[in-house]
Amino acid sequence: MTRKTLIIVRHPPHGSSWAREGIEVVLVGGALGVPVDVLFDGDGIFCLLQGQEAGALGQKGTLPMLKAFPMYDIDTVLVSRPALEARGLKADALAIDGDVVEPRDCLAHYHSILTF
Amino acid sequence: MNYTLVVYGAPYSTQASHSALRLAEALPAQGHRVTTVFFYHDGVHNGSSLMQPPQDEPHLLTRWRALHADQQCELLVCVAAAVKRGIHDASEATRHGHEAHALEAPFELTGVGQLLVASQHSDRTVTFAP
Numbered sequence: 001m002t003r004k005t006l007i008i009v010r011h012p013p014h015g016s017s018w019a020r021e022g023i024e025v026v027l028v029g030g031a032l033g034v035p036v037d038v039l040f041d042g043d044g045i046f047c048l049l050q051g052q053e054a055g056a057l058g059q060k061g062t063l064p065m066l067k068a069f070p071m072y073d074i075d076t077v078l079v080s081r082p083a084l085e086a087r088g089l090k091a092d093a094l095a096i097d098g099d100v101v102e103p104r105d106c107l108a109h110y111h112s113i114l115t116f
Numbered sequence: 117m118n119y120t121l122v123v124y125g126a127p128y129s130t131q132a133s134h135s136a137l138r139l140a141e142a143l144p145a146q147g148h149r150v151t152t153v154f155f156y157h158d159g160v161h162n163g164s165s166l167m168q169p170p171q172d173e174p175h176l177l178t179r180w181r182a183l184h185a186d187q188q189c190e191l192l193v194c195v196a197a198a199v200k201r202g203i204h205d206a207s208e209a210t211r212h213g214h215e216a217h218a219l220e221a222p223f224e225l226t227g228v229g230q231l232l233v234a235s236q237h238s239d240r241t242v243t244f245a246p
Contacts, residue, residue, distance in 0.1 A: 003236045021157055021197060025228055034232040112241040114122065114231070116157075 004035045008103075009055035010115060013062045019047050022116025023065045030072030037076040037110070038069075041103055044116075045083045050095040066096050070115035078106060117239035118151045119143060120137065122231065123159035127176045128169065130246035133162055137179050140187070150189040152234035153180070155223075158246065160198040163191070163223040184222040192234070195225040 001063050007026045015046035029036030040048055052063045069077060079091065079100035084100065107113060121140060125132025140150045155162050159234040167177050184191055195218050198219065199208055209217035219225060 005232055005235055017157070024196070025231065028227065028229045029232050030231070032229045034229065034236065036232065112120075112235040112238075114235070114241070115243060115245070 008112040008115045010042040010083040012043040012046040039078040048094040118237040122243040124157040125246040126158040126161040132244040136244040154231045163193040164218040
């Protein structure tokens with residue numbers, strides 16, 4: 001059985017390096033052929049909104065990294081339904097395609113989970 | 117069981133390093149061991165051999181080294197997260213033109229891919245965040 005890792009991004013794209021350093025783990029997993037899926041939950045779903053640019057602090061934007069997911073063979077992007085609903089967001093507001101899910105139904109499928 | 121511990125918290129700033137060490141040190145008594153400790157995010161500062169806590173506080177660097185000696189675990193530090201925070205080993209320091217370096221064996225600079233590999237090969241992965 002393939003041991004799959006889930007990366008959960010819970011932080012927004014600006015204000016800290018959490019989201020960037022988490023998304024980097026996703027891309028590295030893809031580049032190395034290690035099976036990883038990614039879940040955006042909590043404020044992490046703000047990473048998925050369209051029209052983001054570099055922040056005032058000179059941090060690079062994270063959206064180009066997300067758009068590179070298909071190139072890195074990251075096929076499964078999960079988006080938390082409760083997180084969307086709590087913030088009044090609809091899936092069609094998101095800049096990349098994802099599967100809207102209940103996080104609690106997904107976690108047991110993974111050998112390990114890394115949270116950012 | 118084999119454990120991978122992931123440390124995101126900086127030493128002396130949050131409880132993360134202390135808690136990770138306490139779990140790691142307690143595992144052998146239960147028949148388990150740590151195979152890898154991976155330092156990422158602000159956790160890379162745990163690898164600084166220049167840390168000098170007051171004498172009446174736990175010396176985290178000494179305890180990481182003892183953990184490595186006791187359980188032969190890897191102490192892996194993400195190179196990208198470390199170098200941008202000023203935690204170089206001798207070869208990275210030379211490569212970037214710095215005269216000083218902070219990271220020495222048994223800590224090793226490595227790519228974040230090693231975190232995924234270690235986690236895949238471990239029975240359990242436990243994260244210690246700030």
